[in-house]
Amino acid sequence: MPFKANTFEGVFSFIGDSYALREAFQEVLRVLKPSGFFLVTLPTKIWRQNLTSFLQIRENETVFTTGDGKQVKVPSFLYSSDGLERALLASGFREVTIGEWKPDKLIRKKDLSKHVKIAAKNLSMPPEELPLITYAIAVKSSQSVENQPSDLVK
Numbered sequence: 001m002p003f004k005a006n007t008f009e010g011v012f013s014f015i016g017d018s019y020a021l022r023e024a025f026q027e028v029l030r031v032l033k034p035s036g037f038f039l040v041t042l043p044t045k046i047w048r049q050n051l052t053s054f055l056q057i058r059e060n061e062t063v064f065t066t067g068d069g070k071q072v073k074v075p076s077f078l079y080s081s082d083g084l085e086r087a088l089l090a091s092g093f094r095e096v097t098i099g100e101w102k103p104d105k106l107i108r109k110k111d112l113s114k115h116v117k118i119a120a121k122n123l124s125m126p127p128e129e130l131p132l133i134t135y136a137i138a139v140k141s142s143q144s145v146e147n148q149p150s151d152l153v154k
Contacts, residue, residue, distance in 0.1 A: 003031045013040040017062065020077040020084075025091035025138075034142040038093065041135045044100060045078040050119035084136050093138035100131035 011028045013019065020042055028038050048062070055063055062076035079087060081098045088096045103112060105128075112127050120127035 001027055001031055005030050006033045007031050009033055009036050011036070011038045013038070015043065016040050017042045017076040017078055018074050020079070020087075022087060022091050025088055025093070029092045029140055032140045034140060036140050038088075038138045038140075039135070040084075040138070041133050042078055042084070043076075044131045044134050045080050045083075046123070047116070047119050047130060047132055048076070048078055050122040051115055054115075054118055079134065081134055084134055088136055088138045092140075094141035095139040097137045099135050101133040101135065102129055102131050104128045 008031055011032060013028075020040070025038075032038065043062075049059075052059065057063055057073060060075060060077055061073050063071050063073050065071050081100060085096045085098050103116070107128070109126075109128050116130060116132065117127045120130045123130065
């Protein structure tokens with residue numbers, strides 16, 4: 001990123017699966033001020049795993065449809081909740097909170113997309129109970145990364 005180190009109090013990445021790699025997480029860490037935070041949301045791995053054959057995509061890609069109907073395949077890197085936590089800790093963050101979001105009471109069942117319904121059917125669960133978003137809030141230590149004991153990295 002074209003920013004100086006220790007510039008931002010917070011960095012946000014919504015549906016940032018195209019960039020969810022260790023190198024990107026380390027770059028976010030670099031531009032955060034001490035005690036700054038990173039909020040990242042990704043589609044859940046379980047949701048996408050149950051759509052890959054339907055969408056005819058590989059494990060680390062997703063497909064978007066443009067306004068003119070053209071389909072574009074792009075990289076997509078997803079994690080289990082534990083995997084995302086480990087990736088952020090390994091990138092140098094010192095405090096990570098992980099969670100998942102389900103549409104249960106916010107979206108009516110009839111308004112859920114066919115992609116949610118297909119994955120839920122494959123998992124034999126009600127679509128409103130399917131976790132759709134994994135989120136993490138990761139905090140940069142107020143100490144420099146170089147001064148951290150190496151045994152803190154999972």
